[in-house]
Amino acid sequence: MNFDSHTSDVVAAAVRAINLLTPGHTRGREYTATGYDDYADRSPEEVEELRAYAMGLRSVFAAVDDGRVDDACTTVNTILRDFQAAPFLTRHDGEPWHLHFHAPDASWARSHIASMATGLAVVLGNPMHDRLGVCTAPACDRVFVDVTRNGTKRFCSTACQNRVKTAAFRARHRD
Template identity: 50%
Template sequence: MTGQVDFDSHSSVVTQAALALMNDVSPGHRRGRPFSAPEDLPEAVAQAIASVNPKWNELPDAAEAAKLVGWAVRLHAAITALDAGDVDGACVEVNRVMREAGALPTLSRHDGEPWHLHFHAVDAPWAESWASSMATGLAIVLGNASVERLGICNAPACDRAYLDVSRNGTRRFCCTACQNRVKAAAFRARQSG
């Protein structure tokens, strides 16, 4: 990871988990096509979290998954507001999610790991623990000089979120597929022009 931005290991993981969850469950557009929330929310939630935290292997129940998806949709709306230049609106919504989910910084040691910071009470319910962690991770980015690295994909018909952790800070797409779609369209436009 030399040269990449890393806010700290735990906040980076929960921020990446928030983005993965938002991108995998928030309705809207993805890679040029309409996108609906998956029917099997517990599986989609588990896969999104596991994509950034390989140690994760729990499957939430349907009610907890639906609750977390609701918060993920709200966090996605905050990033959309940020991308549109409404930093205040984004921060207000992230603060609301942190407050409603009961965000509470707590040093914790479990599973043979050293002490590390969690963003929820030790006894927080499952969805609240993830929502407060994800919102706090995003709050760290929003309150950081690197806030311009957080945004919505620049590809047409895609509203998935990204966080640029590269050295040069030039990422503007949610994935390589969207970046390639834009480059291919620009190439075709040049060839026909």
């Protein structure tokens, strides 16, 4: 499922930020989300600001996964309002004109969250909103966007899928 290039890119960035910056479990292990390696070009303060907002975005995926689309939409609307997300065209860094969804003077983290919330709003306003999910593997709560053709993805990664399938195989052969 490809919503459009901009929406798909910012929703993928939201998944990345949520999965890297929020604690929980991943691939059967506890995940503390204390590293900054993937955001090495940003200051620790900027990453911490993004981490605080990523928790709110995580709740959007969890709500959709639980069938609480109204709650997800309410959360996204609150973020959009709080961050004053509004579209404007800009050109920078040798790129052509393109849309941004944040105040021109917003901090790095606030600009990313405003864009991510806008991308999630586009997804939630789409019949394919159920493509947002939380991994169903035991001891994993990472989020994902189901981009498969048939919309049946249940795991955040091939590693989690293989872990579950291997456990089921071993259980069948033990009996």
